[in-house]
Amino acid sequence: MKQIELIKQYxxxxxxxxxxxNPEDIIHKAQIEKLSYTDFTLELLKREVLHRQKTDLExxxxxxxxxxxxQLEHYDFNVTNGVTVPQLKQLRELIWLEQNYNLILMGSSxxxxxxxxxxxxxxxVLAGYKSYFITMEELITILKMKEMTSSAMNAYNRLLKAHLxxxxxxxxxxxxxxxxxxxxxxxxxxxxxxxxxxxTNKSPKQWAETLEDKVLATALLDRLLYRCxxxxxxxxxxxxxxxxxxxxxxx
Numbered sequence: 038m039k040q041i042e043l044i045k046q047y048x049x050x051x052x053x054x055x056x057x058x059n060p061e062d063i064i065h066k067a068q069i070e071k072l073s074y075t076d077f078t079l080e081l082l083k084r085e086v087l088h089r090q091k092t093d094l095e096x097x098x099x100x101x102x103x104x105x106x107x108q109l110e111h112y113d114f115n116v117t118n119g120v121t122v123p124q125l126k127q128l129r130e131l132i133w134l135e136q137n138y139n140l141i142l143m144g145s146s147x148x149x150x151x152x153x154x155x156x157x158x159x160x161x162v163l164a165g166y167k168s169y170f171i172t173m174e175e176l177i178t179i180l181k182m183k184e185m186t187s188s189a190m191n192a193y194n195r196l197l198k199a200h201l202x203x204x205x206x207x208x209x210x211x212x213x214x215x216x217x218x219x220x221x222x223x224x225x226x227x228x229x230x231x232x233x234x235x236x237t238n239k240s241p242k243q244w245a246e247t248l249e250d251k252v253l254a255t256a257l258l259d260r261l262l263y264r265c266x267x268x269x270x271x272x273x274x275x276x277x278x279x280x281x282x283x284x285x286x287x288x
Contacts, residue, residue: 143237144269155203229264
């Protein structure tokens with residue numbers, strides 16, 4: 038028992054969580070399977086690596102802040118909206134991310150923009166990329182508060198180091214001049230080093246009206262569209278076509 042306690046103490050110092058929590062199970066398995074010293078050491082290290090990979094993935098997935106619905110495996114291709122099976126498959130291969138390409142998903146409400154953007158962020162996290170999903174409203178709040186709170190500054194610094202950022206509902210609401218300038222400065226910093234996915238219900242030409250600054254809108258579009266695929270989604274709203282009801286079908 039003294040040896041087991043020492044193993045736990047040493048494992049705790051070395052941050053070997055699996056060994057610290059389950060030394061008896063690991064040793065018992067080695068005894069039953071009559072593992073060699075080499076196999077036992079390999080099994081010990083394998084457990085730690087798998088545990089760290091699992092917890093790291095959980096942490097990065099939590100930081101990604103994905104909406105509830107984002108699993109592209111369940112994408113409903115019966116709803117025609119302008120994205121084909123081959124196109125979505127190609128997007129999910131993430132080659133465009135390796136090349137620092139941007140994506141603009143443009144279309145009316147309910148055509149799948151957010152779902153696709155969140156799904157691609159999910160795929161990127163699984164592939165090991167630092168990827169985040171954020172609404173335009175949340176982003177503006179971070180930009181305004183980063184000099185005032187540590188949480189906003191930490192969120193901002195994560196964005197600066199990201200491989201992929203999906204910004205949802207850009208230009209949905211009017212943006213004040215100083216907010217637009219702060220947003221441009223962020224995009225300018227990310228230019229050609231971070232891929233950006235934009236979802237919007239407005240065409241790039243309408244951005245100038247929302248920003249109330251044609252020069253700023255032009256400069257913003259210049260950076261976003263330099264290496265960019267614009268995907269236009271159309272059709273009826275998936276949510277309205279599949280809306281839930283509180284009444285049973287028999288009434």
